[in-house]
Amino acid sequence: MGLLRGRSRMEGGEGCVRDRWAADRAAGRHDADARHCRTAPRLSGQPVVHPVGSVMKPASFRYVRPNSVAEVCEVLAAEPDARIIAGGQTLTPMLAMRLARPSVLVDIHRIGELIGISRVDGAVVIRSATRQVDALHSAIIDEDLPLLAKALPWVGHPPTRTRGTVGGSIANADPSAEIGLVAVTLDAEIVLADGEDEEVVLAEDFFIGPMLTVASPSACLTEVRFPRRPDGRLGVGFQEISSRKSDFAFASAAAQLVLDADGACSELRVGVGGVGDVPLKLDAEALCGTRLADAEIRDFAVAAMADVETVGDLHASEAYRRRAGAALIAKAIIEARQGALNTGSSGGRNVG
Incomplete structure (x- = not known):
């Protein structure tokens, strides 16, 4: 799911969000077509421009693969219509139906600092590009986040969990998403990077509507901090x-x-x-x-x-x-x- 944040990222504004949400569902939860990146470069700074007459279903866009969160923030600040893609389980169908028409697609799924699960003080930190399947099989989550462990098997099905990311599910802000529900229930914290600034938002305050969050258009969701299970x-x-x-x-x-x-x-x-x-x-x-x-x-x-x-x-x-x-x-x-x-x-x- 693309880590697209902020109301201004939703093409057409707030008025058509619920219609687009319904159309996204009609496209099917499990469309995992990743062919949109088959010509992708392996280095940042080498965007591919897809010509109008190509065989691509989506509208033309440039593709970049940054190497760091700092580079991601640079692209987002420079390109108001940029969209982040990590697992692509929601964004790819929207691109195919041209419900999303980004000028730039920013691929973050290989940025090392956005991948992994760890214990930090009293929290379990899940970085945004961590695959849902890795969270499902994580011993840390099984031991310290049993509610998330209970919910993860309900998320999509095996093929989508293999590509879908934890942060992408939260940033997508679907009201029926299981990971977002657990985050709100447990008072998890959402961490956003915006240039050199970092903002921490309580999950309950992060979601403001279907496919809408409080994050600014130039912010990138970097991690989610869940409180570890209480004793007893x-x-x-x-x-x-x-x-x-x-x-x-x-x-x-x-x-x-x-x-x-x-x-x-x-x-x-x-x-x-x-x-x-x-x-x-x-x-x-x-x-x-x-x-x-x-x-x-x-x-x-x-x-x-x-x-x-x-x-x-x-x-x-x-x-x-x-x-x-x-x-x-x-x-x-x-x-x-x-x-x-x-x-x-x-x-x-x-x-x-």
């Missing part, structure tokens, strides 16, 4: 519903909780995605201190969704998304509760 009897849950497995979710829910020695909930994080314009973190304070009885969980889920502004489209109505969201929130919390109970009093790693 931890459980996680992730649920979603779609027309087919691996399709875009009509609604999804994520939950992470900790039980105390008496089996009461001492910490609970809950998020819901796909039901509105952005993924949402819910206030779950009402369930903290309780033993998370099924009835309490379901009442909380219904009340929480009553306050959410849902959206309707050709896939699902507003009312359907409200009902589905409530059901999935309850299922995710119950799944997390059972995972925490299965850890026993030792606080082991079996988190559901």
Whole structure:
């Protein structure tokens, strides 16, 4: 997915974003055609200009492959219509349908400083061009980010995860995307480079609409910082519903909780995605201190969704998304509760 940031990067302005979002979905989540870069140079500063009469489906553009984040920022500052491509799982279909018409395509997938997963202080840092498949098989994520580990198998399918990137999914800002939902639920931080400046934005504040973020047009998403799992009897849950497995979710829910020695909930994080314009973190304070009885969980889920502004489209109505969201929130919390109970009093790693 291309790391395209900022409202001005979306051709046509904000008014047609939802139509383009629907068209992007209609193109299919799994169009992984990468032939757009078959004539790409291996060195930066050697752009290829595709002539109007070429066999390419996209509109003509120049292609550059920078060697560093600094070079990426230079191109973005100089080219207002530039677009970043990393995995290309969303941008490539948009190029093929000419819904995206960048003047310059900036390929970042080989920049070493944008690849990798590491522990830094109390956070797990995932650099933006890290492939989703590498995150899926990461021991660090499995141990320290069990909620993300639970969600990653729901992201696309194996071929798309092989090319798609973690940062690209977040920067694309699809409201139904699983990685963005986990980031919001866990209060992850999004790090943006803009020239010599660095900006850190809370995930909850990063998304402002379908395919829209707060990042400036000249900024490049460089990494995502997730807080490491808390100590104690931890459980996680992730649920979603779609027309087919691996399709875009009509609604999804994520939950992470900790039980105390008496089996009461001492910490609970809950998020819901796909039901509105952005993924949402819910206030779950009402369930903290309780033993998370099924009835309490379901009442909380219904009340929480009553306050959410849902959206309707050709896939699902507003009312359907409200009902589905409530059901999935309850299922995710119950799944997390059972995972925490299965850890026993030792606080082991079996988190559901």
